Structure formats: C-alpha cells, structure tokens
Amino acid sequence: MITAFDVVLRGGTLVTNSAIDISDIGISEGRITAIGNLSSVNTNEKIDARGLHVFPGIIDSQVHFREPGDEHKEDMESGSKAAVLGGVTTVFEMPNTTPPTTTVESFTEKLSRADGRYYCDYGFFVGACKENIVNLPMLERLSGCVGVKIFMGSSTGTLLIPDDNMLKDVLSSGRRRAAVHAEDEDRLNERLPIRNSGGGPELHPQWRDVKTSLLATERLIRLARTHRRPVHVLHVTTADEINLLRKSRDVATVECTPQHLTLVAPDCYDQLGTYAQMNPPIRDEKHRQGLWRGILDGTVDVIGSDHAPHTRAEKDMGYPNSPSGMPGVQTLLPIMLDHVNAGRLSLKRLVELTSTGPARIYGAALKGEIKVGYDADLTLVDLGLKHTISKNWLASKCGxxxxxxxxxxxxxxxxxxxxxxxxxDDEIIGDPIGKAVTFQDP
Structure with a gap:
C-alpha cells in the first residue's frame, strides 16, 4: 500500500452513481491513488472534507464560450472561471464561434488559444457543415476533440445541416457519438410569420413549437438507426421527445438543461422577458414534468448547461431581434443541488447526470468517477448551505x-x-491549469 501522498482529502462523504460512503482519498501526481482509511499515512497537504459531500468533478458537456469572434460576450478565461466557481472541473465547448470550428486549422487555433488560459479541463467539438462532411472522420479524431456537433435547425451562428440528404451524409461519416441540436429547419421557416408578428418573447415557444423539435428528433432517430451512428440529443425540451427517446436507447442518449427543468412558460417570459429566450425554448409545465419523468426513469443521460451568454444590451434589443441563449455553467450545480434538496432526484442520480454520464457518453478518459487511477477531479459540496446567486458572484462577462x-x-x-x-469558498486559487481532455474511440 502507498504510504505517502501529495494530497489526502480526509473524511468526506464520497458520492458516486452507485454508492455514498465516508472515506479518505489519497492523491499523487494528479491521480487518485488510494481510497479508504488513510489516517496513518504521510502527506504534503491535508484537505478536511468532514461534513462535506465529495462528487466526481462536474462535467458540463455543452458550453459556448464565444471565442473566437464574440469575446465581448465571453472568452475562454471568463467562461472557465465561471465553471470552476460553480464546481465544474471539465467543459466541452461548442463549435458555433466566428469563424466556426470546422477545419483542422480552426480547431488547432482554438487549442492554441486555450493553452494557459483555461481554469478547468476542456474538449472542443467540431461543427458539421456541407463543406467538411468528407473530412469528419478525420476531424473527430483530432486530439482534444469531443466529437461532431450537428445543427439541424438554425440557431446562434452559421452552422446548419438542414435536410435528410445532408444529415445522412454526416451520420455516415464517422463513428463517434454525434451531438445534435434537433429542430426542424423547414418548419422553422414556415412558421417565421409567428415570430415576426409583433409580439414579445412569449411567441418564441409558439414559433419553435413542440412539433418543430419532435419532427427533427424523429428524423434523426430514423437516420441514426439506418446508418448505425450513435447520437446524443441535446437540450431536449418536450415530453413528446422524451417518450420517443425512451424507446430509442439503442441509438440515442439524451441531455436536458437546468433551465428547462426549472423555468416554466408562460411565467418565465412574463418575469424575464427576452432573458428567458433560448433555443429550443422554455416550455409549459406539461413538458417540464415530462422532462422530470425522463430524469427519474433513466431516459435522460446528461444534464448540461448550454451556457450561451449574450450581453444585456443584446438581450434588451427586443424580440425577435434579441439573440437566444443564457448563461448557465456557473449555476448548473447549485440549481441541481437545490432540486436534490427539494427531493426531486437523488445525489447518486445527480452524479450520474453530471459526471459519470458525460464521461461515459463521450469517452472522456480518466474523468467522471472517484476511482483509483482516475484524475483527481473532485467537487466538494455543502449540501445544507443556503446561498443566494448574486451578481457579484457571477464570473461570466455577460453579468x-x-x-x-x-x-x-x-x-x-x-x-x-x-x-x-x-x-x-467562492474564490479562484492560482493560475489557469486546464488541459485538453483525452477521448477514447468507441
């Protein structure tokens, strides 16, 4: 047995997706090297975790840090600071930047920008587009690449795979699980008069209605099965999709966001206006309850924040000129812990959704579990601490x-x-030490 460690975390209540136990953790050279009673061992540093719950480091598998191109909204430093303050140790960042991340050159540029500036570990998606379909099998295997992101409907940025012919080509080009924003582009275009009818953000879920999401998800599942390509359906918002995806476990995994599990229409639009506007939209209580059923029965695999900040000036432009999206990486864990305390899900289920699940789905090596040999990524939680989410605490540039x-x-x-x-205790310590995550092929 190892008798000396760089760090020993003592007496914490370790939470995994299968067990909750009080134990010590020994850490050497950045890895977990022992779990158990380590009271008699030597160590350079002791961390007293008594009375705290110890989670595997939280992984936020959908963030938009806006760099390059829109650094006035967010950048790699501010976004990763927000992540770390919220207990997040790893983020997977999306490709709809300016320019979009669709080539070896743009991906390499992103890695170069990240070096020495990320406070947490990171991976980057490559965006699918008409011009790079033939290169996707190579692009998805780049070091630090999470996988391919597909936009079936128009959202922030210019990336779009609008029809089945192009979607078929993307799904047949590569092997790793593809992440998909599933909204039907034809239906969005048909319903544009609703968006442009002169009303406010309460029109957003009418324009981007339930059928817009369901049609796209049905198309995606059909083609994914045909081409035997695993897919991950992002930010699912409807009870109808949950019912479909419950029967599609052979090919699809599922993400929900804290926003869609917490906010509800029409109240959110009355209270927040355009600040509640995101794609796909916040929907009514029927659909929120449908998402929670998916959480409880195991249909949902991941909770990701879809952190997508815009400035107040941009959000105040008025609907429909206001951009869709809201920040969330820093509040993901606090909001979900509040749901745990309200009895809506268990601690073990939360760990599965925010640590083990994201690592498993995307093949993030040595992440997502408290296990000997894994990276010593840990999030310490005071489950009984009440805290108000304040402007002073927020690190995102959007404020x-x-x-x-x-x-x-x-x-x-x-x-x-x-x-x-x-x-x-709500303070960043030290300089950025984030590194690119290694991903394993299926």
Whole structure:
C-alpha cells in the first residue's frame, strides 16, 4: 500500500452513481491513488472534507464560450472561471464561434488559444457543415476533440445541416457519438410569420413549437438507426421527445438543461422577458414534468448547461431581434443541488447526470468517477448551505443569470482539478491549469 501522498482529502462523504460512503482519498501526481482509511499515512497537504459531500468533478458537456469572434460576450478565461466557481472541473465547448470550428486549422487555433488560459479541463467539438462532411472522420479524431456537433435547425451562428440528404451524409461519416441540436429547419421557416408578428418573447415557444423539435428528433432517430451512428440529443425540451427517446436507447442518449427543468412558460417570459429566450425554448409545465419523468426513469443521460451568454444590451434589443441563449455553467450545480434538496432526484442520480454520464457518453478518459487511477477531479459540496446567486458572484462577462437573486440550498465550496485546489469558498486559487481532455474511440 502507498504510504505517502501529495494530497489526502480526509473524511468526506464520497458520492458516486452507485454508492455514498465516508472515506479518505489519497492523491499523487494528479491521480487518485488510494481510497479508504488513510489516517496513518504521510502527506504534503491535508484537505478536511468532514461534513462535506465529495462528487466526481462536474462535467458540463455543452458550453459556448464565444471565442473566437464574440469575446465581448465571453472568452475562454471568463467562461472557465465561471465553471470552476460553480464546481465544474471539465467543459466541452461548442463549435458555433466566428469563424466556426470546422477545419483542422480552426480547431488547432482554438487549442492554441486555450493553452494557459483555461481554469478547468476542456474538449472542443467540431461543427458539421456541407463543406467538411468528407473530412469528419478525420476531424473527430483530432486530439482534444469531443466529437461532431450537428445543427439541424438554425440557431446562434452559421452552422446548419438542414435536410435528410445532408444529415445522412454526416451520420455516415464517422463513428463517434454525434451531438445534435434537433429542430426542424423547414418548419422553422414556415412558421417565421409567428415570430415576426409583433409580439414579445412569449411567441418564441409558439414559433419553435413542440412539433418543430419532435419532427427533427424523429428524423434523426430514423437516420441514426439506418446508418448505425450513435447520437446524443441535446437540450431536449418536450415530453413528446422524451417518450420517443425512451424507446430509442439503442441509438440515442439524451441531455436536458437546468433551465428547462426549472423555468416554466408562460411565467418565465412574463418575469424575464427576452432573458428567458433560448433555443429550443422554455416550455409549459406539461413538458417540464415530462422532462422530470425522463430524469427519474433513466431516459435522460446528461444534464448540461448550454451556457450561451449574450450581453444585456443584446438581450434588451427586443424580440425577435434579441439573440437566444443564457448563461448557465456557473449555476448548473447549485440549481441541481437545490432540486436534490427539494427531493426531486437523488445525489447518486445527480452524479450520474453530471459526471459519470458525460464521461461515459463521450469517452472522456480518466474523468467522471472517484476511482483509483482516475484524475483527481473532485467537487466538494455543502449540501445544507443556503446561498443566494448574486451578481457579484457571477464570473461570466455577460453579468447576468436567469437565476439572479434566487436562493438555493446546496453549494459547491471547493473545486479540485487533478489534485490542485482551484476554487475554495467562492474564490479562484492560482493560475489557469486546464488541459485538453483525452477521448477514447468507441
């Protein structure tokens, strides 16, 4: 047995997707090297975790940090600071930047920008487009690449795979699980008069209606089965899709966001206006309850924030000129811990959704579990701590949150990345040490 460690985390309540136990964790050279009673061992650093719950480092598998091109909204430093303050140790960042991440050159440029600036670990998606379909099998295997992102409907940015012929070509080009924004482009275009009819953001879920999402998800599942390509359906918003995806486990995994599990129409549009506008939209209580059924019965695999910040000036432009999207990486864990304390899901289920699940789905090596040999990525939580989400706490450049001034119960009090404490008691510690994640082929 190892008798000396770089760090020993003592007496925490370890939470995995299968068990909850009080134990010590020994860490050496950034990896977990022992779990058990380590009271008699030597160590360079002791972290007292008594009374705290210790999660595998939280993975936010859908963020938009806006760099390059829109650094006035967010950049790699500010976005990753927000992540770490929220207890997140790893993020997977989306390709709809300016220019979009669709080539070897643009992907390499993103990696170069990230070096020495990310406070958490990271991976980047490549965006599918007409021009790069033939290169997708090569692009998805680039070091640091999470996989391919497909936009079936228009959203922020210019990436779009609008029809079945192009979607078929994308799905048959590559092997790794593809992440998909599933909204039907033809139906969005047909219903544009609704968006442009002179009303406010309450029109958003009428324009991008339930059928818009369901049609796209049905098309996706059919073609994914035909081409035997695993897909991950992002930010699912409808009970109808949950019912479909419950029967599609052979080919599809599922993501929901804290926003769609927490906010509800029409109240959110009355209270937040365009600040509640996102794609796909926040829907009514029937659909929120449908999402929660998917959480409880195992249909949903992942909770990701879809962190997509815009400035207040942009959001205040008025619908439909206001851009869709809201920040969320920093509030993902606090909001979900509040749901745990309200009895809506268990701690073990939360770990599956925010750590083990994302790592499993995308093949993130040595991430997502508290296990000997894995990276010592840990999130320490005070489950009983009540905290108000305040503007001063937020690190995103956009400076707002749909959950601003909301008091939650359960709070991340420390973030540990590969054995280094990088956040403690709402303060960033040290310089950025984030690295690109290694991904394993299926």
């Amino acid at each position: 707002w949150s749909p959950f601003l001034d909301k008091t939650v119960k359960g709070w991340p009090v420390a973030t540990i990345l590969r054995g280094e404490t990088i956040m403690r």
